[in-house]
Amino acid sequence: MDGLKILVVDDESRMRKLVKDFLSKKNFQVLEAGDGEEAMDLFYKEKEIALIILDVMMPKMDGWEVCREIRKNSKVPIIMLTARGDERDELLGFDLGVDEYISKPFSPKILVARVEAILRRTGQDTAGDVLSAGGIVIDKAAHLATVDGSPMELSFKEFELLTYFLENQGIALSREKILNSVWNYDYFGDARTIDTHVKKLRSKMGEKGEYIRTVWGMGYKFEVDA
Amino acid sequence: MDGLKILVVDDESRMRKLVKDFLSKKNFQVLEAGDGEEAMDLFYKEKEIALIILDVMMPKMDGWEVCREIRKNSKVPIIMLTARGDERDELLGFDLGVDEYISKPFSPKILVARVEAILRRTGQDTAGDVLSAGGIVIDKAAHLATVDGSPMELSFKEFELLTYFLENQGIALSREKILNSVWNYDYFGDARTIDTHVKKLRSKMGEKGEYIRTVWGMGYKFEVDA
DNA sequence: CTCTTTTGTGAACAGATCAAAAAAAATCCC
DNA sequence: GGGATTTTTTTTGATCTGTTCACAAAAGAG
Numbered sequence: 001m002d003g004l005k006i007l008v009v010d011d012e013s014r015m016r017k018l019v020k021d022f023l024s025k026k027n028f029q030v031l032e033a034g035d036g037e038e039a040m041d042l043f044y045k046e047k048e049i050a051l052i053i054l055d056v057m058m059p060k061m062d063g064w065e066v067c068r069e070i071r072k073n074s075k076v077p078i079i080m081l082t083a084r085g086d087e088r089d090e091l092l093g094f095d096l097g098v099d100e101y102i103s104k105p106f107s108p109k110i111l112v113a114r115v116e117a118i119l120r121r122t123g124q125d126t127a128g129d130v131l132s133a134g135g136i137v138i139d140k141a142a143h144l145a146t147v148d149g150s151p152m153e154l155s156f157k158e159f160e161l162l163t164y165f166l167e168n169q170g171i172a173l174s175r176e177k178i179l180n181s182v183w184n185y186d187y188f189g190d191a192r193t194i195d196t197h198v199k200k201l202r203s204k205m206g207e208k209g210e211y212i213r214t215v216w217g218m219g220y221k222f223e224v225d226a
Numbered sequence: 227m228d229g230l231k232i233l234v235v236d237d238e239s240r241m242r243k244l245v246k247d248f249l250s251k252k253n254f255q256v257l258e259a260g261d262g263e264e265a266m267d268l269f270y271k272e273k274e275i276a277l278i279i280l281d282v283m284m285p286k287m288d289g290w291e292v293c294r295e296i297r298k299n300s301k302v303p304i305i306m307l308t309a310r311g312d313e314r315d316e317l318l319g320f321d322l323g324v325d326e327y328i329s330k331p332f333s334p335k336i337l338v339a340r341v342e343a344i345l346r347r348t349g350q351d352t353a354g355d356v357l358s359a360g361g362i363v364i365d366k367a368a369h370l371a372t373v374d375g376s377p378m379e380l381s382f383k384e385f386e387l388l389t390y391f392l393e394n395q396g397i398a399l400s401r402e403k404i405l406n407s408v409w410n411y412d413y414f415g416d417a418r419t420i421d422t423h424v425k426k427l428r429s430k431m432g433e434k435g436e437y438i439r440t441v442w443g444m445g446y447k448f449e450v451d452a
Numbered sequence: 453c454t455c456t457t458t459t460g461t462g463a464a465c466a467g468a469t470c471a472a473a474a475a476a477a478a479t480c481c482c
Numbered sequence: 483g484g485g486a487t488t489t490t491t492t493t494t495g496a497t498c499t500g501t502t503c504a505c506a507a508a509a510g511a512g
Contacts, residue, residue: 155500157500189500189501192502193501193502196500196501196502197500216509
């Protein structure tokens, strides 16, 4: 994730810290608010908040009010933290436009997973997961590569190798460099292994196999017809 | 949702298609009408229409007239699509018995959420959020999963695993990721335990077990036939 | 043109990975 | 506590992949 901003609103600082720690590890930028009013302030002051995590129980302005306020102006995804098993809350919330519920106590991992799922669903972080060049498309998330729309059946290493080529278009790559990047750096084997993988890749890519060019005495280069 | 019928009335076919696409994904059965008269015809011909989405601006019979006509005989929920910020419309509409307004342009997600909210409110919907794909429907609230309408008898973990797959369609999921999400993150055991659960899931899903695909050297991926 | 070096290709081996089944452990329910 | 169900672990066999090797083909050097 590319440092998307997430606003965490909870009156317990311990809870905020817990959530923040886990989200930070995933490279999210976490903003904190201790009550509803503070949350609204932050929300309007900061731009481009990607998601809000909102505790229901708070002094002054509770979670529902904050949600209602925000929904007047924004469609930002909202996750509500509720007390366990309070289904009335959920019914109320869906009308308000809450995207997801997590009941306390929860596992932080679950929280992170939900956050990522929502961001994916709302299409905020899919960007950057797709590479393409000359009719070849690589979807890293799906671990799928296609040529002119039809999927190629690539093995794990083949997929990684092709991805590496796409990420370094137009650059001549020595075998050593490829080994260090696609294989583990402590790999001992023969550099000629690459040749075999290139061979298989080229054949699976059909005509477009030509895009992987041989750089004599050097290695390989991926390049779409100039 | 169990294929509840929704009638979409709008003179722009592009708009109808947009709405239809999103509602279809949620397993609603969508009927289309291009103008008010057609809408009335369909409404009387078809039985058990659960909800009507009505554009205000239409040739021949506009949305208000359609609404007035329908309210003579039926209390079916009606959602009106209005131009942004036209408050007079809303005042007029409430007298006519409009249940909800959505102003154009709107996010399809919001539309779907409102539709579900209204159906829930009017008790036509068994409630809960529902995931579905390729004939497989998961009702989280009811903790029930069905294939082509007939329920599968899943154990708790199997249900959670299938839910996780549905929530991450098209994404290759490593075993580690699955463990962290479906199992507690402090789970120590063998990642192979997933294999066993996948096996059982696949067998209980019958033909559609194929949707859970093996991504060699990686993990699994849920995908409806491309 | 000939020789040397580098790359392409097909086959074969070894090890990794997965599916299926069965056994063991944990959990639930009465 | 005992039996049934669910979950996890283990085992076994089958399949796929990565790697290597040997040789053929191609490229460059002199």
